[in-house]
Amino acid sequence: xxxxxxxxxxxxxxxxxxxxxxxxxxxxxxxxxxxxxxxxxxxxxxxxxxxxxxxxxxxxxxxxxxxxxxxxxxxxxxxxxxxxxxxxxxxxxxxxxxxxxxxxxxxxxxxxxxxxxxxxxxxxxxxxxxxxxxxxxxxxxxxxxxxxxxxxxxxxxxxxxxxxxxxxxxxxxxxxxxxxxxxxxxxxxxxxxxxxxxxxxxxxxxxxxxx
Amino acid sequence: xxxxxxxxxxxxxxxxxxxxxxxxxxxxxxxxxxxxxxxxxxxxxxxxxxxxxxxxxxxxxxxxxxxxxxxxxxxxxxxxxxxxxxxxxxxxxxxxxxxxxxxxxxxxxxxxxxxxxxxxxxxxxxxxxxxxxxxxxxxxxxxxxxxxxxxxxxxxxxxxxxxxxxxxxxxxxxxxxxxxxxxxxxxxxxxxxxxxxxxxxxxxxxxxxxxxxxxxxxxxxxxxxxxxxxxxxxxxxxxxxxxxxxxxxxxxxxxxxxxxxxxxxxxxxxxxxxxxxxxxxxxxxxxxxxxxxxxxxxxxxxxxxxxxxxxxxxxxxxxxxxxxxxxxxxxxxxxxxxxxxxxxxxxxxxxxxxxxxxxxxxxxxxxxxxxxxxxxxxxxxxxxxxxxxxxxxxxxxxxxxxxxxxxxxxxxxxxxxxxxxxxxxxxxxxxxxxxxxxxxxxxxxxxxxxxxxxxxxxxxxxxxxxxxxxxxxxxxxxxxxxxxxxxxxxxxxxxxxxxxxxxxxxxxxxxxxxxxxxxxxxxxxxxxxxxxxxxxxxxxxxxxxxxxxxxxxxxxxxxxxxxxxxxxxxxxxxxxxxxxxxxxxxxxxxxxxxxxxxxxxxxxxxxxxxxxxxxxxxxxxxxxxxxxxxxxxxxxxxxxxxxxxxxxx
Numbered sequence: 001x002x003x004x005x006x007x008x009x010x011x012x013x014x015x016x017x018x019x020x021x022x023x024x025x026x027x028x029x030x031x032x033x034x035x036x037x038x039x040x041x042x043x044x045x046x047x048x049x050x051x052x053x054x055x056x057x058x059x060x061x062x063x064x065x066x067x068x069x070x071x072x073x074x075x076x077x078x079x080x081x082x083x084x085x086x087x088x089x090x091x092x093x094x095x096x097x098x099x100x101x102x103x104x105x106x107x108x109x110x111x112x113x114x115x116x117x118x119x120x121x122x123x124x125x126x127x128x129x130x131x132x133x134x135x136x137x138x139x140x141x142x143x144x145x146x147x148x149x150x151x152x153x154x155x156x157x158x159x160x161x162x163x164x165x166x167x168x169x170x171x172x173x174x175x176x177x178x179x180x181x182x183x184x185x186x187x188x189x190x191x192x193x194x195x196x197x198x199x200x201x202x203x204x205x206x207x208x209x210x211x
Numbered sequence: 212x213x214x215x216x217x218x219x220x221x222x223x224x225x226x227x228x229x230x231x232x233x234x235x236x237x238x239x240x241x242x243x244x245x246x247x248x249x250x251x252x253x254x255x256x257x258x259x260x261x262x263x264x265x266x267x268x269x270x271x272x273x274x275x276x277x278x279x280x281x282x283x284x285x286x287x288x289x290x291x292x293x294x295x296x297x298x299x300x301x302x303x304x305x306x307x308x309x310x311x312x313x314x315x316x317x318x319x320x321x322x323x324x325x326x327x328x329x330x331x332x333x334x335x336x337x338x339x340x341x342x343x344x345x346x347x348x349x350x351x352x353x354x355x356x357x358x359x360x361x362x363x364x365x366x367x368x369x370x371x372x373x374x375x376x377x378x379x380x381x382x383x384x385x386x387x388x389x390x391x392x393x394x395x396x397x398x399x400x401x402x403x404x405x406x407x408x409x410x411x412x413x414x415x416x417x418x419x420x421x422x423x424x425x426x427x428x429x430x431x432x433x434x435x436x437x438x439x440x441x442x443x444x445x446x447x448x449x450x451x452x453x454x455x456x457x458x459x460x461x462x463x464x465x466x467x468x469x470x471x472x473x474x475x476x477x478x479x480x481x482x483x484x485x486x487x488x489x490x491x492x493x494x495x496x497x498x499x500x501x502x503x504x505x506x507x508x509x510x511x512x513x514x515x516x517x518x519x520x521x522x523x524x525x526x527x528x529x530x531x532x533x534x535x536x537x538x539x540x541x542x543x544x545x546x547x548x549x550x551x552x553x554x555x556x557x558x559x560x561x562x563x564x565x566x567x568x569x570x571x572x573x574x575x576x577x578x579x580x581x582x583x584x585x586x587x588x589x590x591x592x593x594x595x596x597x598x599x600x601x602x603x604x605x606x607x608x609x610x611x612x613x614x615x616x617x618x619x620x621x622x623x624x625x626x627x628x629x630x631x632x633x634x635x636x637x638x639x640x641x642x643x644x645x646x647x648x649x650x651x652x653x654x655x656x657x658x659x660x661x662x663x664x665x666x667x668x669x670x671x672x673x674x675x676x677x678x679x680x681x682x683x684x685x686x687x688x689x690x691x692x693x694x695x696x697x698x699x700x701x702x703x704x705x706x707x708x709x710x711x712x713x714x715x716x717x718x719x720x721x722x723x724x725x726x727x728x729x730x731x732x733x734x735x736x737x738x739x740x741x742x743x744x745x746x747x748x749x750x751x752x753x754x755x756x757x758x759x760x761x762x763x764x765x766x767x768x769x770x771x772x773x774x775x776x777x778x779x780x781x782x783x784x785x786x787x788x789x790x791x792x793x794x795x796x797x798x799x800x801x802x803x804x805x806x807x808x809x810x811x812x813x814x815x816x817x818x819x820x821x822x823x824x825x826x827x828x829x830x831x832x833x834x835x836x837x838x839x840x841x842x843x844x845x846x847x848x849x850x851x852x853x854x855x856x857x858x859x860x
Contacts, residue, residue, distance in 0.1 A: 021274025149297040196811035198274030207837035208684040210240040
């Protein structure tokens with residue numbers, strides 16, 4: 001296995017907590033995608049109630065849409081006693097609900113707290129990275145639903161390139177990356193004033209918040 | 212299942228509790244007010260959710276809403292603007308962030324103005340009925356104030372009876388809501404300072420009719436009407452003026468005429484005012500028409516006797532929110548708490564009934580009451596809550612209905628779950644009821660002593676603090692901290708609404724609090740025997756602050772923005788507060804907000820409200836959640852204004 005242990009062609013999702021507005025559109029899109037009708041107005045009347053696989057959590061001032069990382073060496077797969085969790089060809093960690101006995105071993109093993117037991121389903125639910133959509137050439141539902149592109153989808157290489165590019169732009173425009181940088185910043189042409197983000201609102205309450 | 216997933220929420224462990232109550236609240240940090248922590252703990256033990264629990268369940272709250280950049284005004288939407296620029300920058304119709312933010316804030320102002328003014332409409336109705344003698348339960352108590360108002364409205368009062376004058380006043384005020392002409396509002400013309408009126412005329416924001424301005428807000432924000440943020444906000448100013456100088460003003464004037472102008476009156480505040488062996492009734496909401504009757508009936512011999520029959524020592528009434536303020540300042544009824552404490556009152560287990568009218572009534576009261584014996588009684592045709600007992604209030608049968616309601620409470624007394632009753636012991640003495648008239652009287656009949664004190668610098672300035680409580684910030688912390696910081700700097704603090712109750716529960720409304728004031732203010736408070744923080748009434752009574760500022764400005768021959776004065780809403784949450792804040796700014800007051808309004812999504816609107824508007828109106832908004840920093844800034848603003856007046860600093 002290489003250092004990353006991953007082949008760069010593997011489709012993957014990048015989470016940028018700085019851009020997450022906490023609107024939970026991804027949660028709704030995920031539940032709809034995993035419903036029978038696959039439409040919002042159909043899904044809300046279904047039984048069992050369609051459930052989202054991912055969840056937006058708050059950590060300090062960031063919103064983090066926490067989803068399955070589809071680990072290369074997945075702990076959930078290792079501990080599953082019935083072999084219900086398997087890897088797909090693309091490298092996604094997929095749970096076969098027919099084999100799941102609801103023992104919750106995977107829930108405890110997951111370092112991201114991802115798989116979720118749903119009493120209504122009597123099995124564990126986990127992200128399948130919308131494998132059918134990906135095979136059909138589409139983005140996963142959560143990525144498609146994200147209005148601010150806090151979730152990005154692509155091959156690892158594409159995403160790493162995009163992230164590198166963004167960081168480079170930040171570096172050039174206003175030296176936002178902390179630490180010592182051995183390069184001459186471009187002066188004169190400055191980016192437009194930064195727009196407000198939800199984080200500005202959260203941080204405003206530092207002195208008066210109780211939660 | 213023995214798994215206890217722990218979630219981290221900014222450093223505090225949030226542990227999965229009983230299935231119903233998901234979060235454990237860090238009770239010691241939640242509130243500045245004594246007794247709150249104990250009751251939240253009690254709620255958690257008993258599996259009852261409070262607003263704080265639901266607040267945590269709502270996290271994360273949607274960033275589009277926080278920044279004000281989502282629009283649901285038409286069904287091509289909902290639309291959202293990406294604040295980071297990667298996604299859409301315009302809605303389907305082409306509205307950008309500036310338009311959407313301005314439209315949303317205008318709708319908030321419209322809702323706030325509508326709430327205050329509809330409250331006023333109900334009072335005008337009763338006032339008219341009292342004048343004709345149709346509503347036997349009500350009478351014109353403060354005739355002097357009635358005559359003063361009639362004169363200000365240009366009514367000839369010579370040789371007319373009280374009821375004739377009242378009918379003429381009622382006629383003019385009824386027309387304030389929907390008069391069809393373009394003339395400015397009559398009550399505004401009668402009460403606002405002339406210099407201010409000129410400013411508003413120049414800007415073209417003179418309100419014409421209350422309902423019309425609210426209606427126009429809804430029209431302008433309809434799909435495809437007004438898209439210019441400046442024009443939208445100016446209409447917001449106009450609507451808020453219709454609220455402050457006419458709707459709210461009318462509510463205050465007529466309540467005073469009907470029930471008496473408040474005079475300083477002693478009382479107590481905090482949940483400790485609930486009594487162990489008494490039938491406890493809480494009046495909650497905003498309108499004094501019902502709550503005053505409830506108090507009268509509950510205190511009657513007949514009801515006290517009835518209570519004894521059911522094993523209680525008597526009936527006791529406590530207030531909550533602004534109707535609490537109304538009965539506090541006229542009848543001395545102790546307030547049990549402010550907005551966020553409404554559920555806690557039920558959780559004590561010692562409240563037989565909560566009687567509500569409208570505004571700031573959490574629908575959750577029904578859920579909480581379901582865990583105890585408390586009855587929630589709704590009384591207004593416009594305020595139904597599923598699960599509540601609804602007894603519709605009609606002013607023509609006021610006494611009868613009040614008696615029926617109080618009886619329900621008394622009959623509920625034997626159901627009290629004695630084993631889980633826990634009334635906190637905390638209660639604090641206070642003096643309330645500082646209407647403008649009462650302040651003038653305390654000063655010896657004229658504003659002159661106050662003006663002299665201001666001019667000499669014994670008192671540096673005046674700040675009006677108003678507004679709600681909000682679970683986004685530590686309950687009552689900003690309210691009391693800001694007030695303490697200001698009185699320490701010799702600034703006289705006046706205020707209304709839930710701030711009033713918060714300050715009272717901290718002891719700031721007792722004359723003893725003069726100890727906490729700076730040397731100048733302390734001397735004045737001790738000489739007059741008044742507290743350094745003055746309770747001016749309910750949130751609709753913010754109009755009293757306007758009157759006081761107008762009178763001071765007129766007496767000094769200056770305009771309101773020149774006065775060393777400021778306003779603040781440190782923990783606001785309701786749309787009414789947006790309207791109040793806007794009419795403060797429009798009246799030329801530097802206004803601090805302690806909770807960030809949903810406008811940051813547009814730099815243009817943010818700049819208009821916190822900067823540009825000052826050139827037009829003399830007042831502006833200033834946002835700062837930290838009350839200590841806010842006090843510093845407010846003090847500096849006041850000092851600047853004193854310098855301009857060439858007064859010693």
